[in-house]
Amino acid sequence: MTKYLDDNFKSLDHLETETEFYKLLATTCARVNDEHLIPTPSKDYYLSLKNTHHYLPFSLKIIDRRFYVLASAQPNSPIPAGSEILSINGRPVEDILNTLLPTIPSDGYIQTFNIRHLEDYSMTEEENLFDLNYPIFVEDTDAYRVEFTDIADRSKKKVATLTGLDEQTYKRFFYSRTKLTAPLEFKYLKKDIAYLRISSFLKWHRNRFKQDFTVLYDSVFTTLNLKHTKNLILDLRNNEGGDGTGEKLLTYLLTKPYKHFEAAELKFKGYAPVAEYLENGKDLLFADSLVNQTSTGMYQLKNKYMPLLGKQQPNATHYKGNLYVLINGASGSMAAVVANFLKGNGRAVFIGEESGGTMEGNTSHNIGRLVLPHTKIRVQIPLVKTTNALAFTKGRGVEPEYAVSPKIDDILKGADTELNFALDLISSKK
Numbered sequence: 001m002t003k004y005l006d007d008n009f010k011s012l013d014h015l016e017t018e019t020e021f022y023k024l025l026a027t028t029c030a031r032v033n034d035e036h037l038i039p040t041p042s043k044d045y046y047l048s049l050k051n052t053h054h055y056l057p058f059s060l061k062i063i064d065r066r067f068y069v070l071a072s073a074q075p076n077s078p079i080p081a082g083s084e085i086l087s088i089n090g091r092p093v094e095d096i097l098n099t100l101l102p103t104i105p106s107d108g109y110i111q112t113f114n115i116r117h118l119e120d121y122s123m124t125e126e127e128n129l130f131d132l133n134y135p136i137f138v139e140d141t142d143a144y145r146v147e148f149t150d151i152a153d154r155s156k157k158k159v160a161t162l163t164g165l166d167e168q169t170y171k172r173f174f175y176s177r178t179k180l181t182a183p184l185e186f187k188y189l190k191k192d193i194a195y196l197r198i199s200s201f202l203k204w205h206r207n208r209f210k211q212d213f214t215v216l217y218d219s220v221f222t223t224l225n226l227k228h229t230k231n232l233i234l235d236l237r238n239n240e241g242g243d244g245t246g247e248k249l250l251t252y253l254l255t256k257p258y259k260h261f262e263a264a265e266l267k268f269k270g271y272a273p274v275a276e277y278l279e280n281g282k283d284l285l286f287a288d289s290l291v292n293q294t295s296t297g298m299y300q301l302k303n304k305y306m307p308l309l310g311k312q313q314p315n316a317t318h319y320k321g322n323l324y325v326l327i328n329g330a331s332g333s334m335a336a337v338v339a340n341f342l343k344g345n346g347r348a349v350f351i352g353e354e355s356g357g358t359m360e361g362n363t364s365h366n367i368g369r370l371v372l373p374h375t376k377i378r379v380q381i382p383l384v385k386t387t388n389a390l391a392f393t394k395g396r397g398v399e400p401e402y403a404v405s406p407k408i409d410d411i412l413k414g415a416d417t418e419l420n421f422a423l424d425l426i427s428s429k430k
Contacts, residue, residue: 108395112329201242241333344390
């Protein structure tokens with residue numbers, strides 16, 4: 001990694017556009033393998049998009065590294081929903097994937113996270129990374145020659161040339177594709193099967209729908225216990241993460257006292273070395289009284305600053321029944337934390353695909369917001385590394401006991417493949 005950074009630094013020997021510099025910066029950040037080290041183009045770059053017509057007029061679903069059209073911006077598109085895209089402007093889909101996947105910051109060696117982030121991966125996302133990164137890393141064009149196979153006849157290849165969307169039309173298309181609903185949904189699917197969907201742990205999302213998770217958790221788990229509910233399905237798919245309400249949820253799902261963090265450490269004390277370049281630099285003070293220096297030169301946070309370093313107790317109304325968890329690559333950050341501890345404590349059966357965050361721990365608790373002085377490119381920089389008190393395989397997320405993913409036909413029909421699998425699994429165990 002040191003040589004990689006040195007070589008990239010040496011390449012900065014001539015003037016570059018912001019876009020060219022961003023390409024270097026983004027691929028370098030992604031190389032670190034940390035989903036919370038996130039670069040973002042400058043505000044001026046986003047303003048410049050108002051004059052472009054480079055957005056693809058359809059959205060994608062990626063299944064087994066193959067591209068399928070999920071929805072089209074135009075009602076009479078020559079490429080119907082469900083069609084498989086084979087190439088765009090002569091570039092095979094596999095080549096496009098190999099270009100775009102290394103541009104996305106993700107934990108460890110997890111690829112499901114990168115792939116889901118090239119789709120509409122969450123109802124709370126602000127942009128689709130295929131739509132953002134394709135013009136930057138592949139080509140900036142306003143016309144697309146698309147080779148595809150129609151869902152009605154996979155044996156024949158077809159070609160259509162499409163005009164790119166302007167930003168205003170694209171924004172309308174983007175926000176029409178995923179409806180923002182309340183982050184927490186609880187219901188009974190059958191008398192002995194309850195379903196709890198949490199689509200984010202984000203404060204603004206809760207506030208938008210006036211949901212108080214503390215109150216809702218008490219209500220949900222009191223109901224589960226009063227009804228002696230045998231089975232609970234927890235749906236964490238497409239949950240980007242959020243705040244400590246995820247860690248609070250664990251106290252209702254784990255049945256025994258547990259240790260959360262093994263360690264929480266950083267490389268400095270006091271203010272960050274680049275505090276003057278951070279928008280929040282003066283807010284990130286790690287006083288001497290909060291840290292202990294280790295033999296490696298790192299600084300270990302004390303329990304009084306990070307209470308999760310101590311022993312955690314289950315809530316008095318914690319759930320004791322059978323737990324099934326639905327996950328995918330877009331189950332990231334705090335959603336991955338929940339999945340990690342349920343998996344590490346042998347508490348649940350997992351269905352879906354590998355989660356988006358590593359089981360060893362993440363870096364989400366203290367973030368510096370860097371703004372580069374000339375380009376104004378923004379970089380979210382994690383400052384604290386946490387290590388979970390769990391057994392883990394380095395660089396991997398939660399691997400499901402049952403690897404299940406939808407086919408394009410399921411999606412077009414509105415069938416929920418993973419949820420249906422969970423229901424069948426529960427029925428088979430009666």
